[in-house]
Amino acid sequence: MKPNLVTRRPVPYLPIFASTPIPEEDPDYVRVMSAEIRVLARRKNAVLLVHNYQVEAVQEIADFTGDSLGLSLEATKTNADMIVFCGVHFMAESAKVLNPTKKVLLPHLGAGCSLADSISPESLEDWKARYPDHTVVTYINSSAEVKSMSDIVCTSANAVSVVRSLPNDRILFTPDRNLGAWVARQVPEKKIVVYDGACPTHDVLRGANVLKTRQAYPDCVVIAHPECREDVLAVADEVCSTSAMVDRVAKYPHATTFLVATENGILHQMRKRYPGKQFIMADGCIGCRLHCPYMKVTGLADVWRALNEELFEIDVPADIAAGARRALERMMAVPRD
């Protein structure tokens, strides 16, 4: 019998220090495996949604690449029976919530998210009790259960607009403290209480590292994700969401070098879209610090197995799905920033 998973936390399996060669670095393996995945996907009428932070070989088999909400919305437009979500667990949950009649598969159960795990339903209950007259705005990087307990969801692309659109001047923003603090600076007219979660991949970067890296590229443009700390955002030329970071490069036609402060997988899409430009990780190394182990856990073999065995199916209990859908649909009624 196939497992029907209603998991809040995937089983941790993080082969970060694997000593065996990474098969995705073998071009023959990538070519053969990618072709087999495409055949299987066609046979099963599956759509392959791949987040911008996934390994390059997985990004290359995608029907669509993008950020979590963009991908879930893309899935609502297809006639596919099955969604294979190459991302992390909360994204597959959102895809299921927005596409309840489709089978949603997460290829690797180790694909969790530290930020989403930093807020549990119990912890949110606790904060809501402390701030009873506040409207709860929850970042999409959260479990379906936490979304269902929130008034409205936001993404990094629309967080400011969502907060501005609310009639209440008192906001409880969860779970990302860096994004919440950034929103509070853009919307000073509201009193925003910020929860204390963070994405360790972004939170590890310091403004001093960015400044040091920038010394070698004095004419560069710095583009940062708002999950970064305030000292990083203070030295950035642009602060925007994952998908917007790729688009924002076009705003600088005369710039040749860009320092990028987010998970290193985004560089693949940037280099494809702008082959004449140079993209450097803002941490000054090859991206080993700006590296999300959860995003990198999914390989081509996992995708192939997901399609072949229809694993691992993500389901969301009906009452939680209804609450999460309500919070997501409220957000979708608000335009992007």
Ligand code: SF4
């Ligand atoms: S980069 Fe951060 S927020 Fe994104 S999946 Fe990884 S841990 Fe979660």
